[in-house]
Amino acid sequence: MSGLKARINAGETVIGSFVKTPVPHVVEILGLAGLDFAVPDQEHAPLDLGAMDQLALASRAAGLPLVARCWGAVAGADFAAAGSGLRGVMVPHVADRGTAEAVMAAVKFGRGSRGLSPSPRAGRYGTLAAPDYTAKSDAETVVMLQIEDKEALERLDDIAAVPDIDVLFVGPADLSQSLGCGFPSAELDAAIIRVIAAARRAGVAAGLFVGDESQIAAWRERGVSVFVCGSDQGLLMKGARRIIEAGRA
Template sequence: MKTSNSSISRAQIGTFIKSSSVHVIEILGLTSLNFGVLDAEHAPLDRSTLDLLMLAGRAASWPLIVRIPNTAASTILSVLDIGAAGLLVPHVDSAHQARSVVEKARYRGGERGFSSSPRAARYGTLNMQQCLNAADNTLIIAQIESEAAVESIEDILAVDGIDGIFIGRADLALSFGLDDPKHALITRVTESAMERARSAGKIAGIAVGNIEERDTYAALGANWIVVGSDQSLLRQAAQAAASSQVV
């Protein structure tokens, strides 16, 4: 499918961060990428590391979302307290799970413990009402990674506080008994899920491995696209440089 420049310009483009270097954050913050996603699910990023990377993101004026490793209240609290721009939540299979995450991320009507001391409260310089308002606007995106999630997708999208969905094609394929995230069935399910997200006026997100896939899914309506990671971008650029050597 041919992609128009407008479909790309309408989409927010980011990448996963899997390394613990603050310099990577500084450098990527100088690009035109709209955001980064600190991958605490699949990369060795503990709370102290996330805190340093978040500080680098603030210095670079580059928004950082955290893909959390679990949905424990303490995990969500710590990630938001250090100043994450939002949460990418793996394996949300039902509206009940989605609602539980929102409650843990909210002060008003939720379970999040309040403190004016962390970075999210600007170290005591925001008053309580400002902190509560900021928490109400925290970005929360649910990952759709199972057949059960696909069946519940409209209910998940309807949860107040869920800003959109993010398709995890690899785990989705496993859920359907497949070993290929690009299988025709997964592609159909992905396109249908994104269409339903757009119809609900919410984020239709996806992870892709390269620019060609980015353009393909932008043309299909994806509006929040994570292209590879700091690791893959480095590896691909290095390999391209090595392959271009003049003999």
């Protein structure tokens, strides 16, 4: 099954990584490595609009879908969906249905309030007719809402019930901070399992950040199908440390 959104909605396991370095070569390399997608991290990295545009170009060259983690819920989602050629958005700190609805209004033309122009890259610089552009965008854009606040845990069914959401994605570091528990801890695991259950009830995918690939199998067994594993910085650090440790052994 082709297309990131189609694969996610079919329940396939897809694995990506955060991108924190504002150079397009990283996206090309991750694409050649075989990742299913990558997440440019505007929330925690110096990725401005120009850098995002270059990463989007690289993603097309590498055939690697990009899902941008936005710096702010609604405004960030609006930019990320605005036509640069990204395949979707990951929105931090969605703690209630109202925020989820606002995100969807910013991303989906079908909601009637997203600004319309086929002139950007995603509209083939004006060569794609407006009805075709809006239909294609709404059909292919992935929306991942991050569950990172203890308040969100009491509103999971309301959030997940918003139409066209693809993934309830747990940010475990922020969620543990909000809960006041350890990362990792049994309390955090229980909260993640609550999100997985809510996603299953709503018929959407559950997603999770993991720091290491060794954690994927266990969480896949529990029902997670969308994983973001580490980051480009982490991969570089891990590889460099492995070299120096082996060389000094």
